Amino acid sequence: MRFAFVLGELGSGLRRNLAMVVSIILVTFISLTFVGAAGLLQLQINQMKGYWYDRVQVAVFLCVDNSTSPSCAAGPVTDDQREDIKATLESASFSEYVSTVEYESQQEALGHFQDQFANSPIVDSVTADQLPESFRVNLVDPEKYEVINEAFSSTPGVDVVSDQRELLERLFTYMNVASAIALTIAGVMLLCAVLLVATTIRLSAFSRRRETGIMRLVGASKAVIQLPFVLEGVIAAVIGGLLATVTLWAVAHFALNGVLAEMYPETAFISSSEVLLLAPLLILLGGVLAGVSSLLTLRRYLRV
Amino acid sequence: MIRFDTVTKVYDNNSRPALDAVSLEVDRGEFVFLVGASGSGKSTFIRLVLKEDRVSRGAVYVAGQNVANIPSWRVPKLRRGIGVVFQDFRLLPNKTVFANVAFAMQVIGKSRAVIRETVPDVLQTVGLEGKNNRMPHELSGGEQQRVAIARAIVNRPGILLADEPTGNLDPTTSMGIMKVLGKINSNGTTVVMATHDDDIVNTMRKRVVELRNGSVVRDDAQGIYIGETGVSAQ
Structure with missing residues (x-):
């Protein structure tokens, strides 16, 4: 009542x-x-x-078929080149700059892409071979991006080094x-x-x-x-x-x-x-x- | 039922107190006239009983309880035990007679069935049977005051306070209202009526408490009242 x-x-x-x-x-x-x-x-x-933010401090993208940079003139990255790059990244001389290195294969790149763009129509038109494999490098000091850039941007098998954090x-x-x-x-x-x-x-x-x-x-x-x-x-x-x-x-x-x-x-x-x-x-x-x-x-x- | 123990009420420190060390006791079932000129403290008395105001000094007891000690959330309960009627009726103009009386029961949560049963009885007590669906503006002043009385007593309070209930009414109508109040009193309700209408006081022959400038100057068991100017005493 x-x-x-x-x-x-x-x-x-x-x-x-x-x-x-x-x-x-x-x-x-x-x-x-x-x-x-x-x-x-x-x-x-x-x-x-x-x-993006957590994972991609610096990405070292490796050459794929359609890469156009001079260091990719020889075509897609070879297994030897990939091993060399990985070894250099993990070597003692870089240990003061690099905290972790993760390798992302083309298939993994596609997986991440699909997760990220689940709401977008582009997802269906992308295949794994269009995406570059890469080394995801976490830096001890994110400001030291230039060190990695200088060391790897002209290495054979490396397409580009990008610091997407900045962008x-x-x-x-x-x-x-x-x-x-x-x-x-x-x-x-x-x-x-x-x-x-x-x-x-x-x-x-x-x-x-x-x-x-x-x-x-x-x-x-x-x-x-x-x-x-x-x-x-x-x-x-x-x-x-x-x-x-x-x-x-x-x-x-x-x-x-x-x-x-x-x-x-x-x-x-x-x-x-x-x-x-x-x-x-x-x-x-x-x-x-x-x-x-x-x-x-x-x-x-x-x-x- | 109501006891004032050397109560002083000061509204404004620069003027004289509205009530000045008033001591007074009203027993259960009594009918008391509170008389005196305007400004003598009658309305202050009523406000203090309702805990609308705080005493400056002294204590007010209602049904044995010092109202100063009632916490604010219990004040509604105190007021449910006291019915109040005013000179200006204070009806809700957009509600019917029935709805005006029912309002007092609705707001304290009475069920619809109880309301439907109680309201017609109370309207009969005050002599308004058959006027359930009238609007206040269709009623005479006396009838409106009867509605106000019905509303005041519908929750069966132990005390009925009437502040100049006949102030706006002609003598004949006033006598009708007094009969209603007398009837309510004879059913056991304590009635305190503030008035300066000496005809009514003298006809009823009830206890008279006269206030002047905030003090009790007279307390007669079967008193009379002659207005201070004697104009209406003829």
């Missing part, structure tokens, strides 16, 4: 304050969309880091800046949302002060008096969070996996299902902010 009563009060509150409730929904929707966008950018960065870092910097901007906008918008919830709840409490005054007199508990107001803010914020989730999912599904993935098939994009990992956090964030904001407002403006 009390539950039904609270719901009834909630309904009448939402109806009376419709314009304000809609504005809470919209503001939380926009702000949580920005929070989510920042989150997705971080997920995207992690997705790329996850594969990736530049990209990650851009993405981090973008996610910081998104978070800043989100922060400002969330502040707006909190203040808007406070104002709305204050108006709502004022317009129903007759009811709450009577409730207080006849001995209604604090929870029964306050709950309809708190729920009003929380429900509006949760609806905003749901809208933000739907928007982010649509962006990930149609823009990232649809358009961008086709334009850049060699880039691994996060899948739209990862938005669903973010969704509960967004909705919770919206709900908690609205709840705390309305409780603080009620403490000031609603005597119980």
Whole structure:
């Protein structure tokens, strides 16, 4: 009965304050969309880091059929050349620079490629012999990339030596800046949302002060008096969070996996299902902010 | 039922106290008029019983319990034991008579079945049978006050506080309200009524406590009251 009563009060509150409730929904929707966008950018960065950052400090790619560099003039790498390169990398003279050396065969390269690009249509058109075998070199000091480059870039059987860390870092910097901007906008918008919830709840409490005054007199508990107001803010914020989730999912599904993935098939994009990992956090964030904001407002403006 | 032990209430340090060392005891089942001019402390008395305000000095006991010692989360329970009626009725204008009375039961979690059973009985007690579905604006002042009384007693409180309940009503209607309050009192409810309507006080012949400038100046078992200017004493 009390539950039904609270719901009834909630309904009448939402109806009376419709314009304000809609504005809470919209503001939380926009702000949580920005929070989510920042989150997705971080997920995207992690997705790329996850594969590249840890493993590929320096890659010594070996010659394949279609390599064009001068050191590959003699055709694909021979077994002897591969053994020489491996021996040199593991020799004592390089031990102060090199911490580990891993060999990646063409088949393994394909396996990694398929894992990484699982969401991309390019996966089906790549075969193992198109991918170069390589030595994956972890450096003791990643800054000493030049040592490896100088030593191996003209060695017979070596196609190129690449420090992909550098390239990736530049990209990650851009993405981090973008996610910081998104978070800043989100922060400002969330502040707006909190203040808007406070104002709305204050108006709502004022317009129903007759009811709450009577409730207080006849001995209604604090929870029964306050709950309809708190729920009003929380429900509006949760609806905003749901809208933000739907928007982010649509962006990930149609823009990232649809358009961008086709334009850049060699880039691994996060899948739209990862938005669903973010969704509960967004909705919770919206709900908690609205709840705390309305409780603080009620403490000031609603005597119980 | 209600005991004031040298209670002083100061709202503002620069002015005189609203209540000044008031000691007073109201027994269970009593009917007490609290009389005095505006500003004599009648409303403060009622607010202190409800724990709407804190005493500055002294102690207020309701049903044997010092209200200062009731934690804030227990205050609703204290108020469930006290019905209150005001001069301005304080009905919800968009609810019917039945819904206004039922509201007091809904908010403390009474079941729909109990509400449907209790509310018509209480409306009959206050003389409003058959007016369940009227809206407050369709009722006369006296009828509206009866609704307010019904709402105050529907949860069967031990105490009924009435703050100038006849203040907005004409003498004939007021007598009707007094009959209702008398009936409620005779059912065992302690009634404290603040008023400055001397006709009513003199007709009822109940205990009269007169406040002046925050002090009890008179406490008569079957008293009368003559307004301070004597205007309405004729």
